[in-house]
Amino acid sequence: MNLYTQQDKNVRKTWVLMFSFLLVVIAIGWVFSQVYQSPVILYFSIIFSLVMNLFSYWYSDKIALSASGARPFKREESEELWDVVENLSITAGLPMPKIYIINDSSPNAFATGRNKEHAAIAVTTGLLQILDRNELEGVIAHELSHIGNKDILLQTVVVVLVGFIALLSDIFLRSMIWGGRNRDNKAGAWLVLIGILLAILSPIIATLIHLAISRKREFLADASGALLTRYPEGLASALLKISQNSAPLKRANNATAHLFISNPFGKKGFSGLHKLFMTHPPVEERIKALRQQ
16 A cells, blocks of 8 residues: 555545544434434434534644643754754655644654644653654654654544544433433333443444554554654664553543554553553564564
């Protein structure tokens, strides 16, 4: 698969995801309109899903940055970081993205934005502390590759849509509990069925994240980043250092986990519920692929 095929595929995935969100919300709205005998609920669901799709396209990057505790970066904080981003952006033929900093000792980074003209790269203070210039260039080149490959549109849309589906699930589950006294009637039975449906839907949402945010994009960004710097060992060494840090990000959450270059939950995040949301290949495989390159 070449670069342009991957870009087109990511755009198609974004539209499929947004359309799927539209159908899911409308379907749930229809069920509740039948339960409460109120067509207004269905109309609200249609309007809500359309608004959320538009909102996720325009504002998901801001939500991702805010959720991660990122703040605008000033050049005087690190001339080296600024120069690395600027030089690699020129090499990649991309507009220089905005730079954000996350005050966290856990080393990590991510790129976000709806397109290359409205992109941003966020790095943690911990990343700047442990990486040398070659390793930092490897990480930034990786994130710039996500921007060039149009991964960031798909990534940031997922943040909002999956988050709102989780919110809706919580609301409907609470409705089921509130309606517990009336389970002998038809509406109560419907609420019980909806509760079961939502219980089944949770792992499906996790699977949707896996399908929407393919692990292959990480390998592609690794390879593209290595080609950009002409030094694969820089990124390989950076990934090794990052993987050796077991501390999770202070504001790590499942909605934004797929954005980061490495699992933000630390080594403990590879078990239990978080395992369902793993969107990164094992670091060992990524390092091996880079060193073979």
